[in-house]
Amino acid sequence: MNAPLLDIESARYFLAVAQAQSISAAAVSLGTVQSNVSNRIAQLEGSIGVALLRRHNRGVGLTSAGEALLPHCRELLRLSASAVASVQQVAGGRPELRIGAFHTATASLVPRVLSGFIRENRGVRLTVRAGTTEEIRACLNEGDIDCAFLPGAAVDGTMMVQARFNEQLGWVAKTGTVRPGGRPLMQVLAGLPLYSVRRGALYEASVRLLFQDAGVTPAMPLFQEAGSAEILREMLALGGCFTLAGRSVFAAEVEAGVLEFHAVPGQSPRLQPVLVGVRGRTLPEVPALFVRYAKARAAQPS
Structure with missing residues (x-):
């Protein structure tokens, strides 16, 4: 008897459920209805002959069999995307570079x-x-991009750091918000809302840790989303809020005196941006060329 085959759509549905930890949330991300997702997972479990999901009152989790299947689904989707990209590249005659980056970068x-x-x-x-x-x-794990710019704290054992960048990180606010000779900087910021382009768990954890290291508890809910870098720039210029970002992001406004920048002292590598790829994954020619170029740029004095 032939062994059951794992098809692309089943892998896509299973991966969506595993990431969302919810059948209904996975259906939304897939642009379909909940019953379609449930049926697809049931068919997959029936084909393989084992339970892949464990239901609980907060959604679903993976069984040990589901955990074992997950990396194979990711690899199957990556290979599928790579095959399509290779064919399109030959047909279009243009090499491709797919980059991912967190919003601040x-x-x-x-x-x-x-x-x-x-x-x-x-x-x-x-x-x-x-x-x-x-x-x-x-996106990186699923093979949707070739390499990614991430904060150092986001790097795990599946990733290979290709280049490290030295970006001066600090608090940014409207000029005059932090008065010289007044209260300590972190105490002033603790009373203001913090805006970022998008809320992210790692970004929030980094901010909270910096306040914790300073022995300060924010007096109000910190995090708000601006939605875009342009909106964030305008909101900072209007005053009444602050952000945590690299100095280069707002260099023009700082030089013009519109915004003030206060560097985070003793920055650790966890807050610095890095370029990463998936460990053990061979890059096509152009992405590999980009990695070499990025390494050379990172080695240059900023």
Whole structure:
């Protein structure tokens, strides 16, 4: 008897459920109805002959069999995407570079690195995905992107760090918000809302840790979403809020005196951006060329 085959759609549905830990949430992300997802998972479990999900009152979790299947689903989808990209590249005659980056990096670091690479490698078809750290990490694992810019704290054992960038990180607010000779900086910031382009678990954890290290408890709910770097820039200029970002993101406004920048003292590598790929995954020619270029850029004095 032939062994059951794992098809692409079943792998896609299973991966969506595993990530969302909810049948209904997976249905939304897949653009279908809950019954379709349930039926697809039931068919997959019936084909393999084991239970893959464990139901509980908060949603679903993976059984040990489901945990074993998960990396194979990711690899199957990655290979499928790679096959399609290879065919399209041959048909279109243009090599492709797919980059992912967390939101703060897309405002300054990524454009700086990519602009020089594209100038030297004209004709490359470029795709850039921006999102929270968690979203970009998922895209990398699933093979939707070749490599990614992430904060150092997001790196795990599945990733290979290709380049480390030295970005000065600090608190940014309207000039005059923090009065010289007044209360300590962190106490002033504790009474203001913090805005970011998008809320992300790792970003929030980093901010809370910095307040904790300073021995300060924020006096109000910190995190709000601006939605875009442009809106965030305008909100900071209007005053009444602050953000945590690399100095280069708002360098022009800081130089013009519109915003003030206060560097985070003793920054650890966990807050610095890195370029990563999936450990053990061989990159196509153009992404591999980009990695070498990024390494050379990261080694240059900022």
